[in-house]
Amino acid sequence: MSTMLATRRLGANGPEVSALGLGCMGMSDFYGPAAGAESLATIQAALDAGITLFDTGDFYGMGHNELLLREALRGGRRGRVFLQVKFGAQRDRTGAFLGFDARPSAVKTALAYTLRRLDTDYVDLYQPARLDPAVPIEDTVGAIADCVRAGYVRHVGLSEMGAVTIRRAHAVHPITAVQIEYSLMSRSLETAILPTVRALGIGVTAYGVLSRGLLSDPRRRPPAGPDFRAHFPRFQGENLRRNQMLVEALQGIAAEKGVTPAQLAIAWVLSRGVDVLPLIGARTRTPSARSTSRSGRTIRTGSRGPCQPSRSPAPATAQRKW
Numbered sequence: 001m002s003t004m005l006a007t008r009r010l011g012a013n014g015p016e017v018s019a020l021g022l023g024c025m026g027m028s029d030f031y032g033p034a035a036g037a038e039s040l041a042t043i044q045a046a047l048d049a050g051i052t053l054f055d056t057g058d059f060y061g062m063g064h065n066e067l068l069l070r071e072a073l074r075g076g077r078r079g080r081v082f083l084q085v086k087f088g089a090q091r092d093r094t095g096a097f098l099g100f101d102a103r104p105s106a107v108k109t110a111l112a113y114t115l116r117r118l119d120t121d122y123v124d125l126y127q128p129a130r131l132d133p134a135v136p137i138e139d140t141v142g143a144i145a146d147c148v149r150a151g152y153v154r155h156v157g158l159s160e161m162g163a164v165t166i167r168r169a170h171a172v173h174p175i176t177a178v179q180i181e182y183s184l185m186s187r188s189l190e191t192a193i194l195p196t197v198r199a200l201g202i203g204v205t206a207y208g209v210l211s212r213g214l215l216s217d218p219r220r221r222p223p224a225g226p227d228f229r230a231h232f233p234r235f236q237g238e239n240l241r242r243n244q245m246l247v248e249a250l251q252g253i254a255a256e257k258g259v260t261p262a263q264l265a266i267a268w269v270l271s272r273g274v275d276v277l278p279l280i281g282a283r284t285r286t287p288s289a290r291s292t293s294r295s296g297r298t299i300r301t302g303s304r305g306p307c308q309p310s311r312s313p314a315p316a317t318a319q320r321k322w
């Protein structure tokens, strides 16, 4: 059963995809143990809700996330979705990050492995997860462009890159979308990156729309155990306490509108422009269903107003990784 979720065009010349995307990272990595069967059920529920945009990375669970998507998209579902894949992060057996490799040979090798794991002939959008400081972006994007010409990749994307790098990359091959953190808490892209991508007709796939779960719960405890978020300053000590005050304010506004803070936070990102597509990370069906049920359809948000309370402290965010 499929319902009518709104669609948006990804970049000026990209395809129409669901206005919300499902971020699959947490199903394999960073946010605690993988959820197994519930992950498959969550992807199926997202498909049923009309989600067609799915985000993954070859380093999410070191291949686990791609294998999960392969399993979830069996039986003819692959052709119904837009799969975007990040690559380049190097990890060891323990999962520790070793660096980044976006040399042309590494691009083509990583893509070959990804296609095998996903059991598909092409990825819809392929993007370096970060800039490799040792490799000119022209070389990395040039290698992906080779893969486009070979039919293995349909669109080229970038993740977490600055305005100058985006322009240089776009000069080599049209960039369809840039992936970057964007939320009520994280708005630094608005200064230079957003004007740049808009001038070039590049879309934005926004991650961290719920500030990694911070925006959904004013009583959120500091992450513990294997949860990678424990390392983020936004979840620590005084930062967390100040951020919780902001989320309490958001909760009050959400209650007035009859929605949850998470739904309001998603609607706010959707309201930034039709070229901005939120990716919402969910490991289980419940948050995923809540994200698609009302966000961005009937909730009115303003660019000013109580979403940005003037007397509240500034959000304590800083430091992002994957």
Ligand SMILES: NC(=O)c1ccc[n+]([C@@H]2O[C@H](COP(=O)([O-])OP(=O)(O)OC[C@H]3O[C@@H](n4cnc5c(N)ncnc54)[C@H](OP(=O)(O)O)[C@@H]3O)[C@@H](O)[C@H]2O)c1
Residues within 6 Å of the ligand: 022, 023, 024, 025, 026, 031, 055, 056, 086, 129, 159, 160, 179, 180, 206, 207, 208, 209, 210, 211, 212, 213, 214, 216, 260, 262, 263, 279, 280, 281, 282, 283, 284, 286, 287, 288, 289, 290, 291, 321, 322
């Ligand atoms: N390019 C990059 O550098 C980069 C970095 C990070 C992430 N990403 C991509 O972006 C995706 C999303 O990012 P993210 O997962 O880090 O952050 P996020 O979407 O801001 O937050 C995810 C958290 O919010 C919770 N949540 C989701 N929907 C909710 C709802 N309706 N109500 C209450 N809570 C809800 C999830 O809960 P549960 O855990 O219980 O499901 C999870 O803890 C990732 O999956 C990944 O694909 C890209």
